[in-house]
Every structure is written in structure tokens, then in C-alpha cells.
Amino acid sequence: MSKAxxxxxxxxxxxQNMQKPLILVTNDDGMLAPGxxxxxxxxxxxxxxxxxxxxxxxxxxxxxxxxxEPLRLSKVQIFEGVDAYECSGxxxxxxxxxxxxxxxxxxxxxxxxxxxxGSNAAINIIYSGTMSAAMEASLEGIDSIGFSLLDHSKDxxxxxxxxxxxxxxxxxxKNGMQDGNLLNVNIPNISADEIKGVKVCRQAEAHWVExxxxxxDPHGQKYYWLTGDFVNTDNDEGTxxxxxxNGYVSIVPSSHDLTNYKAIDSFKSIEQNI
Amino acid sequence: MSKAxxxxxxxxxxxQNMQKPLILVTNDDGMLAPGxxxxxxxxxxxxxxxxxxxxxxxxxxxxxxxxxEPLRLSKVQIFEGVDAYECSGxxxxxxxxxxxxxxxxxxxxxxxxxxxxGSNAAINIIYSGTMSAAMEASLEGIDSIGFSLLDHSKDxxxxxxxxxxxxxxxxxxKNGMQDGNLLNVNIPNISADEIKGVKVCRQAEAHWVExxxxxxDPHGQKYYWLTGDFVNTDNDEGTxxxxxxNGYVSIVPSSHDLTNYKAIDSFKSIEQNI
Numbered sequence: 071m072s073k074a075x076x077x078x079x080x081x082x083x084x085x086q087n088m089q090k091p092l093i094l095v096t097n098d099d100g101m102l103a104p105g106x107x108x109x110x111x112x113x114x115x116x117x118x119x120x121x122x123x124x125x126x127x128x129x130x131x132x133x134x135x136x137x138x139e140p141l142r143l144s145k146v147q148i149f150e151g152v153d154a155y156e157c158s159g160x161x162x163x164x165x166x167x168x169x170x171x172x173x174x175x176x177x178x179x180x181x182x183x184x185x186x187x188g189s190n191a192a193i194n195i196i197y198s199g200t201m202s203a204a205m206e207a208s209l210e211g212i213d214s215i216g217f218s219l220l221d222h223s224k225d226x227x228x229x230x231x232x233x234x235x236x237x238x239x240x241x242x243x244k245n246g247m248q249d250g251n252l253l254n255v256n257i258p259n260i261s262a263d264e265i266k267g268v269k270v271c272r273q274a275e276a277h278w279v280e281x282x283x284x285x286x287d288p289h290g291q292k293y294y295w296l297t298g299d300f301v302n303t304d305n306d307e308g309t310x311x312x313x314x315x316n317g318y319v320s321i322v323p324s325s326h327d328l329t330n331y332k333a334i335d336s337f338k339s340i341e342q343n344i
Numbered sequence: 345m346s347k348a349x350x351x352x353x354x355x356x357x358x359x360q361n362m363q364k365p366l367i368l369v370t371n372d373d374g375m376l377a378p379g380x381x382x383x384x385x386x387x388x389x390x391x392x393x394x395x396x397x398x399x400x401x402x403x404x405x406x407x408x409x410x411x412x413e414p415l416r417l418s419k420v421q422i423f424e425g426v427d428a429y430e431c432s433g434x435x436x437x438x439x440x441x442x443x444x445x446x447x448x449x450x451x452x453x454x455x456x457x458x459x460x461x462g463s464n465a466a467i468n469i470i471y472s473g474t475m476s477a478a479m480e481a482s483l484e485g486i487d488s489i490g491f492s493l494l495d496h497s498k499d500x501x502x503x504x505x506x507x508x509x510x511x512x513x514x515x516x517x518k519n520g521m522q523d524g525n526l527l528n529v530n531i532p533n534i535s536a537d538e539i540k541g542v543k544v545c546r547q548a549e550a551h552w553v554e555x556x557x558x559x560x561d562p563h564g565q566k567y568y569w570l571t572g573d574f575v576n577t578d579n580d581e582g583t584x585x586x587x588x589x590n591g592y593v594s595i596v597p598s599s600h601d602l603t604n605y606k607a608i609d610s611f612k613s614i615e616q617n618i
Contacts, residue, residue: 127412129411129412130408130409130410130411131406131408132405132406132407132408132409132436132476133406133407133470133471134404134405134406134408134434134471135404135406135471135570136404136570137403137404137570138401138403139569140559140561140567140568140569141556141567141568141569141570142565142566142567142568143566143568160408162406163570166554166556166570167556167568170554170555170556171556171558171568193483193600195602196407196479196600196602197407197408197409202406205470209467209551234618237618238614238618241614241617241618245614247607247610247611248607248610248611249604249606249607249610249611250604250606250607252604253611254602267615267618268614268615268618269615270608270611270612270614270615271608272601272603272605272608273601273602273603275601277483280440280444281444282415282440282441282444282445284445285414287414291416292416292417293414293415293416294414294415294416294417294441294445295413295414295415296409296410296411296415296437296440321611321614322602322603323603323604323606323607323608323611324602324603324604325602325603325604325607326467326470326602327546327547327549327604328469328470328528328547328596328598328599328600328602329546329547329596329597329598329599330523330524330526330597330598330599330601331546332523332524333521333522333523333524333597333599334544334545334546334597336521336522336523337521337522337523337527337544337595337597338544339519340512340515340519340542340544340595341541341542341543341544343515344508344511344512344515344541344542
């Protein structure tokens, strides 16, 4: 090959690499959870992947951040051909460290969080570290998707999740998101072939019916341990729970705006009464 | 007094007590923060008060809950004439323990959280333990208000906050809330007389510009500590930040529904493309 041809070949390769998307992967189940391994495998087929994930399980940490103590961050060898860093903090801390320390300001084209072991549909989004990490990236202007499989087990089968995560990531990388930049994706716990497709939905109005198991610790001190059952009372076809119950992957476009707009007008009279 | 009169007198007293509202007070700064003492003083003027609050500062814990370890709950003597319990968990844990253990199913007429030392306006609601506790109570169908003063100091002056917390609680107990059951109230850090009134607003589209201070601990290990500045880019008069900047108490009716409704239609085409 002539020198000119070699130069052209190398230049084309470089351009291709530059055009590859940069994908940040995180989760709340920790770096060793099978779910994040499944998501890394999917993300690698699209471009450059960087992982920043908690060094221990951080389920149900919501949007907690660590402000009263320092954080630790260590590079780890875990996924072939992928830079991975474990962090001592919460899922949201991971995203902040990814942005400021690991990526040093390079903005990812996409952040994916999960695949969570267990549902983050309906009200679970509020408690979820997986979705809070995705939301944190969305606050930084990064298109962001949280994936969750409706199976808490360590031995969960992620084949269906991987198939649909791949399809959804592909769609978002090609088409972007017109309004907002955050998706809450939940995958029913059935085989890839049984899944009927995807539904774009609203968050169902479901809730937890809870209680505490009371006991005495080995030192005779009383403790309380949370337990509960998820109850859906919202059977509308437009909800994520309906989609999941009917064999679809649910996609809820989500946001960090908690304003209850309907109530602004109805509560306005307080301004004249105080 | 005749026996009949004594009976009538006691019966009337009992009726009055029964009609007094039951108010649950919590916070995220912990049981010893001056802000919760200020809120207890206000709440006591309305009815029966029960306090369940964290046994240590729990700022920025978002909607975190404790699921992988047991919780502790102890009755403490701290506020005169008020039952108070400290909890080892997060602010949301406090509300769950209040409901299931302390109140044993008695439903409070109102939950108030705070008064937080520092703003929970705009995007701060997402990180806030104070507002997450209030939201948890709202999820249980309890009218709920989080109060925050724009002053982080331990020596903050709560006089203006107390005046407006009293007025807002009074309004809500008398009128209820027509739509939704959660308010995010922030109070500007000016004297009670300088405050111009209240504004019912939407959450401003502000954000944090952050970074990490890097250092070495005494063992030579690197650490990262979050730091940041709050930046508002949303100068609309309908926002909480505008209200606060202009001397008003901001009231944002809030909700746990994170659905981005606008994006449901615009993202719908994915259903046919996967």
C-alpha cells in the first residue's frame, strides 16, 4: 500500500472511532451484579463504554448523594475492553464522579443504568437508585435510560432484557428524544420470544402496602425491618403496569419536574388568604 | 357542680380533644436541629403532635429507604408535652415507622417536615430528605408540607418561617388541598416583616454546577468530596426561585408522578419501530 493509502485508511478508522458513541453505564445493584454485565455487553455493540458503578449494592437509595463524607473511586478489571470504576457512594454519586473525574468533562452520548434486578415501574421509580442515576445524567443534559427486569433473582435471565435494551438504545441513538431526555424501561420476566413489543406509557398510580417485622437482636435490642407488597389500583391501559402485565416492555418518559401543575390554580387562593 | 354537669364538661373536653388534628412532624436534619424545634412549636398550637425524626443528620438522602438492615426506634424526651421518637434510618424510614409502629395505623391529619436548614426550591426537591419524607406521607394519603428556610446556619432565625408555617398549616387544615396533597414551601432568609406574602409556583428549571475537591486522606489514599454552586437559568415569574428572590414564600404543589406526559406522544413512534 502506498503511504497515501495507509494514511487514508488510518484516517478513516480514526473518523469511525470518533463517530462511535460514548456510553456511560451505571447501576444500583453494584459492579458485580449480573444485570450490569448484561447491559455492558449490549452497550459495547454500539461504541465506547465507560462504567462507573457502586462498589456495593445500593438498591432503594433513591436520589441520595454523599455530602458529609469523602468518596472513593478505583479503576477495576472486570469487563473485557471496557474502562470500569467502582465508587464508594450512591448511584447518583457514581454519575457525578463519572462526569467530573472519570470523563473529565467529555459528555457521553448516552447514559444507561441497570439492568436492575427487580421492577422500577410505577411508584418504584421514586425509591430506585437505578432510575435516580439515570435521572442525574439527564439533569446534566445527557439522554438517559434506566432498564429494569421484573426478577429480583441473581440468576435472572437477561436475554429478553438484552434484546429490548439493544433495540431501544439503537432507536434513541439514531432518533434522539424529542421531548425530555429520560426513559424508565421495565421488562417483563418472560422469554424474549414471548415479549410482544414495547409500549410508551405513563407511571401507574400503584403503591406499597407495608409493615415492619419486629425482632430482638443478639444483644436483646428491638429492631424493625421493612417488608411489603406492591399493590396496583390503576388498571388503565395507558400505564406501565398494564403494559408489563400484558407482555410488553414498558417505556415511561420521565422527568425531574415534580410540580403538580393541576394544583397550582386550585391552590392559588392561599395567596390572598395569608 | 352536679354529676350531670361534670359529665357534660368532661364529655365536651373529650370531644374537643377528638377534634384536634393529629400532626406528624419529621425532618432530615435530625432531632436536634433548631428547625424541627421551630416546627414542633408551630404544630403544637394546632393539636396533638407526634415527632419521628432521624437520630443523625440525613441531608440529601433523597427518597432512600433502608431495606438491607434493621432499623432502631427509641422514644426520647426532647419537646415538652410531645411524644418524640428517634429513628436510625432515613427521613422516609421515619415516616414509614411513624405510620406502622408509632401511630399503629392512626392516620395523621397532616404531616409537616422541616423546617429544613437550607433551600429545597427548584431541583433541590429531588435530593432533599425533608421533601422526600413529606412525599412519603403524601403517598400514604396524608396532606403533607415540607418547609425549608434559605439559611444553612445552625443559628438561622426561624421567626419568619414560623409565622408563615403557621399561616400555611392553618389554611391547609381549614381548607384541605383540592388537587394533590403535597406542598414544597421555601422561605426567604429575610425578617418576618420583610416577607411580602406567599406565591404558588412551579419548580424552577435550575441546576447545580458541581465539582469534586480531591485530596489524600491520612493514609495516603485519594478521596473526592462533592462541592457545587446552585445556578438558576429560569427567570420566569411563575417559579419558586423568582418568588424567593423577590421576597415571597414559595409554595410549589408537588407530586410523585414523574411521567413526562409531553413526551409520551412524541416518543410513541418507537412502538412501531421495534
